[in-house]
Amino acid sequence: MAVLNALPSEFGYVILTYLYSWIMLAYLATKVGSARKKYNVKYPNMYSDKEPIYNCIQRAHQNTLEIYPQWLVFQTIAALVYPLSASVLGCIWVTSRFSYAWGYYTGDPAKRMYGVYGYIGYLGVIFLSISVALQQLGVY
Template sequence: MAIENLLPANFGYAIFTYMYSFVMLSYLALQVGGARKKYGIKYPTMYSDKEPIFNCFQRAHQNTLEVYPQWLVFQTIAALEYPLVASVLGVIWVTSRFSYAWGYYTGDPAKRMRGVYGYIGLFGVILLSISVALKLLGVL
């Protein structure tokens, strides 16, 4: 059976959203690696008592990794029924992680809140996933 018979017609948008998220994760990882080199933080040290700015780079990446698996699940479920809307919400979430990181990279952790708009994307795909579940259960 051909892939286009298994997935919704617009699921390609979701695939591009996943690829965008890969770019974002790679960027955050490279930023941590650069900060490690700049501030002399050797592996396997996760956080520094001497260079708190390094911790901002590390936390921006780590926090994203902490929520990423859940986002992937909800993004996928939502995109199976609502591919275009889920993709827009996914792009909002992924873009917000850049804003979150750039705010954190200033050294003022409060500026990470520049990425708070990402909750629109995250909660959006969670709500769409609930809708998919309810449809599958015959409630909607």
């Protein structure tokens, strides 16, 4: 209970943002699994030599997994001091991953840029994390 008392009261919003991100990852993974079956891409192959749509679906998931650990770190650091701002920024980033994926799912990789607004959330939590670090160091 002491740990919970040490966290800002709004940290519950951050936890809900993490849950939202879990839903997003589960959705993207399910789409890859369905596409793997539909396009007959057998394990352990990550990509298809014959089905570019499958590759787009798989890349939307893979790219999200590539950036997810960094987002989690910055989201957590930012949320320790700015929980509400971090939650809003986190929700923007998570929502953008759906837009990114849906654009990619069209088979036109350029349409993945529908999710470019996610940089607002991603860079936002990075900047908040820098602010937390500078505060911790007594710079301001």
